Amino acid sequence: xxxxxxxxxxxxxxxxxxxxxxxxxxxxxxxxxxxxxxxxxxxxxxxxxxxxxxxxxxxxxxxxxxxxxxxxxxxxxxxxxxxxxxxxxxxxxxxxxxxxxxxxxxxxxxxxxxxxxxxxxxxxxxxxxxxxxxxxxxxxxxxxxxxxxxxxxxxxxxxxxxxxxxxxxxxxxxxxxxxxxxxxxxxxxxxxxxxxxxxxxxxxxxxxxxxxxxxxxxxxxxxxxxxxxxxxxxxxxxxxxxxxxxxxxxxxxxxxxxxxxxxxxxxxxxxxxxxxxxxxxxxxxxxxxxxxxxxxxxxxxxxxxxxxxxxxxxxxxxxxxxxxxxxxxxxxxxxxxxxxxxxxxxxxxxxxxxxxxxxxxxxxxxxxxxxxxxxxxxxxxxxxxxxxxxxxxxxxxxxxxxxxxxxxxxxxxxxxxxxxxxxxxxxxxxxxxxxxxxxxxxxxxxxxxxxxxxxxx
Numbered sequence: 469x470x471x472x473x474x475x476x477x478x479x480x481x482x483x484x485x486x487x488x489x490x491x492x493x494x495x496x497x498x499x500x501x502x503x504x505x506x507x508x509x510x511x512x513x514x515x516x517x518x519x520x521x522x523x524x525x526x527x528x529x530x531x532x533x534x535x536x537x538x539x540x541x542x543x544x545x546x547x548x549x550x551x552x553x554x555x556x557x558x559x560x561x562x563x564x565x566x567x568x569x570x571x572x573x574x575x576x577x578x579x580x581x582x583x584x585x586x587x588x589x590x591x592x593x594x595x596x597x598x599x600x601x602x603x604x605x606x607x608x609x610x611x612x613x614x615x616x617x618x619x620x621x622x623x624x625x626x627x628x629x630x631x632x633x634x635x636x637x638x639x640x641x642x643x644x645x646x647x648x649x650x651x652x653x654x655x656x657x658x659x660x661x662x663x664x665x666x667x668x669x670x671x672x673x674x675x676x677x678x679x680x681x682x683x684x685x686x687x688x689x690x691x692x693x694x695x696x697x698x699x700x701x702x703x704x705x706x707x708x709x710x711x712x713x714x715x716x717x718x719x720x721x722x723x724x725x726x727x728x729x730x731x732x733x734x735x736x737x738x739x740x741x742x743x744x745x746x747x748x749x750x751x752x753x754x755x756x757x758x759x760x761x762x763x764x765x766x767x768x769x770x771x772x773x774x775x776x777x778x779x780x781x782x783x784x785x786x787x788x789x790x791x792x793x794x795x796x797x798x799x800x801x802x803x804x805x806x807x808x809x810x811x812x813x814x815x816x817x818x819x820x821x822x823x824x825x826x827x828x829x830x831x832x833x834x835x836x837x838x839x840x841x842x843x844x845x846x847x848x849x850x851x852x853x854x855x856x857x858x859x860x861x862x863x864x865x866x867x868x869x870x871x872x873x874x875x876x877x878x879x880x881x882x883x884x885x886x887x888x889x890x891x892x893x894x895x896x897x898x899x900x901x902x903x904x905x906x907x908x909x910x911x912x913x914x915x916x917x918x919x920x921x922x923x924x925x
Contacts, residue, residue, distance in 0.1 A: 470650065471701075477568060479732070480757055485522065485880050488783055492829060497572040498776075499879070500564075502608075503588070504529070504533045504534055504541075504599050504601070504680065505599070505601055505607060506532070506533045506597075506599075506607065507597070507607040507608065507609040507638075507798050508530065508531040508536060508595040508596070508597050508610065509529070509530045509531070509601065509610045510527065510528075510529050510593050510595055510606065510609050510610075510611040511527065511528040511529075511530075511611075512525070512526075512591065512593065512611060512613045512708055514526045514528070514529055515527070515591070515614060516615070516617055516699075517617070517697070517699070517773065517835075518577060518615060518616050518617075518696070518698035519615050519616065519617045519618070519698055520579070520618060520619060520698035520699035520700045521575060521578070521579050521580065521619040521700065522577075522578065522579070522699065522778045523543075523552075523575075523576060523577045523578070523579045523582075523584075523617075523654055524575070524576045524699065525574075525575055525591060525615070525627070526572070526573070526574050526575075527539075527541070527572070527593055528570065528571070528572045528573070529570070529571045529572075529593070529595045529871065530569060530570050531567075531569060531570075531595070531597045532560040532566060532569055532598070533565070533597065534564075534566055534567070534598035534599045534606070535557070535560075535565040535566050535567030535568055535569055535597060535598050536555075536557055536567045536569070536570075536571050536595060536596075536597060536598075536684060537556070537557055537559075537566075537567055537594045537596045537597055537598045537606050538552070538554075538555060538556050538557070538594075538595065538606075539553070539555040539571060539573075539593065539594070540553070540554050540555075540593070540594045540595075541554070541591070541592070541593050541594075541595075542591075542592045542594075542692055543573060543584060543589060543590070543591060543592075544578070544583060544591075544592055545584050545585070545587070545588070545589040545590070545617070545690065545796070547898075548583045550583065550584075552575055552582070552704070553573065553575045555571060555573075561597060562590050563708055565598075566704070567597070567598050568597035568667045579617055579619060580619070583877075584617055585618055586615065586617050586618055586619055586620065587612070587614070587616070587659075587771060588614055588617075589614060589615055589617045590612050590614050590615075590783060591611070591612065591613045591614075592610065592611070592613050592614060593610070593612075594608065594609070594610045595610075596608050596609075596610050597609070597684050600736065604688070610775075615747050615850055616698070617698075618696065618697075618698035618903075618916075619698070619700065620700065621694075621696070621700035621701060621702045622645055622647035622650045622652075622676065622694040622695075622696050622700065622702050623644075623646035623647075623702070624641060624643060624644070624645055624646075624652075624693075624694050624702045624908065625644040625645075625705050626641060626643045626692055626694060626704055626706055627642045627644060627673070627922075627923035628640070628642040628710070628919040628922065628923050629641045629692075629706035629707075629918075630643065630678075630706075630915075631708060631709060632708065632709045632711055632714065632913055633679050633680050633687075633708045633709075633711065634680065634682070634683045634710075634711040634713045635663050635681065635683065635712070635713055635715075635793070636679075636680065636682040636713065636792055636900070636901055636902040637679070637680050637683050637901060637902065637905060638677060638678070638679050638896050638901050638906075638915070639677075639678055639679075639680070639708055639915070640675055640676065640677050640678070640907055640919065641654055641663075641675070641676050641678070641706065641915060642666070642673065642674070642675050642780045642919055642920060642923045643663070643673070643674055643676075643692050644666055644672050644673050644703075645663075645672060645673075645674055645675075645694055646672065647694065648671070648672070648698045649696060650694040650695055650696045650697075650881065651694070651695050652674065652676075652692070652693065652694035653676045653677045653692070653752050654678045654690070654692055654693075655687065655689065655690070655691050655692075655693055655703075656678050656680070656687065656690050657687065657690075658687050658689070658799075659686070660693075661677065661678045661851060661896075661897045662676065662677075662851070662897075663675060663676035663692075664676070664773050664774075664775075664849075664850040664851075666687060666774070666920065666923075667774065667775070670924070673746040673849065674922065676692070676757065676851075677850060677852060677896050677897065677898070678894035678896065679895075679897060679899035679900075679901045680710075680899075680901075681763050681899055681900075682715070682792070682793040682809065682900065683896050684710075686710055687707075687708060687710050690705065690706060690707065691703050691705040691706065692704050692706065692710055696812070696813065706736075710824050713793075715793045715794070716791055716794045716795070717795045717796075717797070718790075718794055718795075718796055718797075719796065719797040719798070719799055719800075719804075720797070720798050720799065720845065721799045721800075722749065722797055722798055722799065722800045722805070724745075725792060726886055727745040727746070727749055729797075730746050730747070730749070730884065731748050731752075732757070733882070734747065734748065735751045736839070737753075737836060737838065738752070738756060738838070740859070741837060744798060746805065750805065752806060752838070752839065752884065753798065753806050753884065754808070754814075756838045756839060756886075757808065757838070757839050760836065760837050760838040760839055760840060761811075763837060764785045764837075764845065764895070765855075765898035766856070766898075767832055767845055767898075768791045768845075768847075768851070768853050768895055768897060769831050769869055769898065770829060770850075771847055771849060771850060771851045771852070771853070771897070772829075772847050772849040772850070773849070773850065774849050774850070775829045775849045776829050776830065776847075776848050776849040777828050777829060777848040777849065778827070778828065778911060779828040779909060780907055780908060780911075780912045781826035781827045781854065781894070781903070781906040782824065782825075782826045782827065782872050783815070783892075783903070783907045784815050784817070784821070784823060784824070784890055784892065785817055786814055786815040786816050786817030786889075786890070787815070787817070787844060787896075788813060788814065788815060788867070789814035789815065789816050790810050790812075790813070790814040790901040791810070791813060792810070792811065792813055792900075792901075792903060792904070793809055793810070793811065793902070793914035794809070794810040795807070795809055795810075796809070796810055800911035801889060805889045810899070811893055811900035812855065812857075812891045812892055812893035812903070813891075813892050813893075813903050813904075814890070815890045815892060815893075816877075816879075816887065816889035816890070817888060819888040820877070820878040820879060820880065820888070821858055821862070821878065821879045821890075822875045822878065822880060823844075823856050823875065823876050823877050823879055823890055824872060824874060824875055824876065825846055825870040825871060825872055825874045825876055826846075826854045826872065826892070826906075827846075827848055827854065827871070827872060828847065828848065828869075828870070828871040828872070829846040829847050829848035829853075829854070829869075829870060830840070830846065830847045830867065830868070830869055830870070830871075830886075831846055831847075831864050831865065831866050831867060831868045831870060831876075832845050832847045832853075832866055833845040833866060834862050834865055834866055834876075835863055836882070836883075837857075837883075838883065838884075839857065839879075839883050839884040840855075840857035840858070840883045840884075841856065841857055841858045841861070841880070841882025841883025841884070842857070842859040842861070842862055842877065842880065842882045842883070842889065843856065843857040843859070844856045844857075844859065844862060844864065844876045844877060846870060846876075850908075851896055851897040852894070852895075852896055853894070853895040853896075853898075854892070854893070854894055854895075855889040855891075855892065855893040855894075855895065855910075856876055856877070856890060856891075856892060856912070857882075857883060857890075857892075857893075858879065858880055858881060858882050858883050858885040858888075858889060858890065858891050858921065859876070859877040859878060859879065859880050859882060859890075860877070860879065860880025860881070860888075861877045861878040861880070862876065862877040862883065863875055863876060863877050864876055894906050
């Protein structure tokens with residue numbers, strides 16, 4: 469074979485090899501572009517394990533490659549298989565993501581209308597993407613979650629409900645409940661307060677304390693409700709007679725000496741304050757007051773589930789300096805500069821007097837808190853709290869168990885206090901209430917103890 473012929477043969481072989489390599493590369497590119505192998509990811513974790521008569525569950529499907537093509541959702545129980553939801557996205561392009569990367573949905577359906585009954589049921593979700601794998605049908609993912617169909621609402625029976633209540637007052641309801649897994653309690657004017665077990669072997673009987681805020685003008689709605697994990701709800705209304713109270717109004721003069729003493733204390737804890745002493749005082753007495761009360765409400769969100777207290781709450785010896793829900797006007801150089809409501813009782817005796825816990829409970833807060841100064845908050849269980857503020861010294865720490873012999877600290881002038889005294893408050897589920905009721909053994913007996921006893925029969 470001539471040399472030139474051999475060159476031509478080698479050249480043709482080289483071209484053939486190059487063409488074959490190009491074909492392989494093109495095939496690989498096509499495979500990568502159109503035959504990606506990552507399956508969609510299906511998430512049903514946010515859905516409840518229970519389904520009520522109005523079935524509801526949530527799903528999320530994610531496909532980060534070619535995008536979501538179809539989503540099909542079935543309900544399966546025994547021989548019943550019903551399509552509950554279907555999504556089919558059109559192909560938007562032929563390279564890259566041809567459909568959405570994520571689909572999140574909430575599916576609702578009528579359980580009985582779809583032919584399902586109480587008992588176990590499976591929710592099955594199938595999702596495909598726009599890949600050409602699976603004989604051009606795409607990558608497929610299937611997820612199944614077993615849930616329980618429960619269409620029977622909780623049985624709820626009120627054994628005792630409050631008959632009379634005033635602004636700043638506390639009431640209770642005692643009730644029997646069939647479903648211990650329910651969320652239950654009292655709804656008053658749109659505010660929910662949870663119920664807690666009475667204990668002593670009465671596993672199906674609960675009590676809920678509720679408070680009427682000091683500025684409530686009427687009771688628009690009042691009921692005991694229970695909602696089980698499947699969303700079935702039972703509501704039993706009751707009536708409490710609203711009894712108005714006359715609230716005291718007074719005025720307090722703010723002196724330059726008071727401002728010169730107090731503002732540096734607040735400035736240390738709240739460096740964002742601006743302006744002169746009066747401006748900083750107004751910020752402390754309004755904005756910081758609101759922040760402090762919001763903090764207290766948060767501290768009362770998760771009370772101890774057991775009742776820790778017994779009998780009436782102790783009042784510290786001393787003279788009363790201010791009452792609950794006193795409406796105060798603050799004067800500076802004869803002019804009104806602010807108005808606030810005093811949500812506690814001020815008691816004064818001697819300087820740095822012992823402050824004891826009003827009843828048995830667990831300390832949930834012991835620190836500086838703005839207008840309250842050095843403050844202790846005690847959780848007495850089932851939504852009942854007591855608060856001690858303006859302390860010069862604190863002897864306890866959060867988590868400590870205390871009783872009526874425990875010295876929490878000493879009276880003082882920290883916070884918005886002009887003289888040495890104790891500011892004492894009672895709260896029910898974060899709502900300030902009058903301490904006078906809780907100091908009164910007769911009130912405790914008639915309002916709480918006797919109804920609990922009577923509810924046994």
